[in-house]
Amino acid sequence: MMKTTNLGSGSHRPLSGQLYKYTNVVKGWQQRWFAVDPETGVLSYYLYDGPGDTIQPGQPARGEAHLAAAVICPSDEDSRTFTINCASGDMLKLRATDARARQEWVNGLRAIAEIHTKAMGANPPLQPREQLAVHDAMASARQQLQATELSDAALARCIESSDSPFPHTDPDLLLLKATSAANMQCLLQCLGILHRQQQYATVSVSSGKHSDTEIH
16 A cells, blocks of 8 residues: 655655546546645646556656645545645545545645645735735635535435435436535635635735835
8 A cells, every 4th residue: 555655744745645536437536646745835646557656757747736725625425535626626536545544635735735825825914904804714715615515525425325216316306416516616616716816916916015115
């Protein structure tokens, strides 16, 4: 079993290891090698054929995701699956080798995401009250989305295990499940849009202050 590199508090060692990535209903779960650079907050994943396969220096990544403002949430469908909902609106559904490995990944990813979320929203010591309110609201929204995603997964499981003789063909149940999943994705995309707007506003304010300094 491949083990993840532990990420201690304040450590700058990369977090890496084998995970399974859900692609789609056709391809299902595919084995990949994941690595996080704590300095940049970027999660990269590579093609991986299992034990014995190695990732070569300079090997191009199959995909990347920025962890700043990402929501990392364990799935209650089993003890190994978790999701990463990026600020861009992209979502990665991943599966660790066991429950302990999942917890290590979730803890490590959340720690890195928190560091880069704070760094991205950093402002001068004297911040406007409105800016502080925006940061608090974004943090609260991310927490609410984590709880909402758990509820969405629980609803889907409940419908799939319904006492109805035809839970997979009942149009009302299927509509409820699809609507819940669609609303969840919409909320995640909205958070991504808000996050990008916050980034733009922060950069604009910072640029304006630099311009004022140059003028004076």
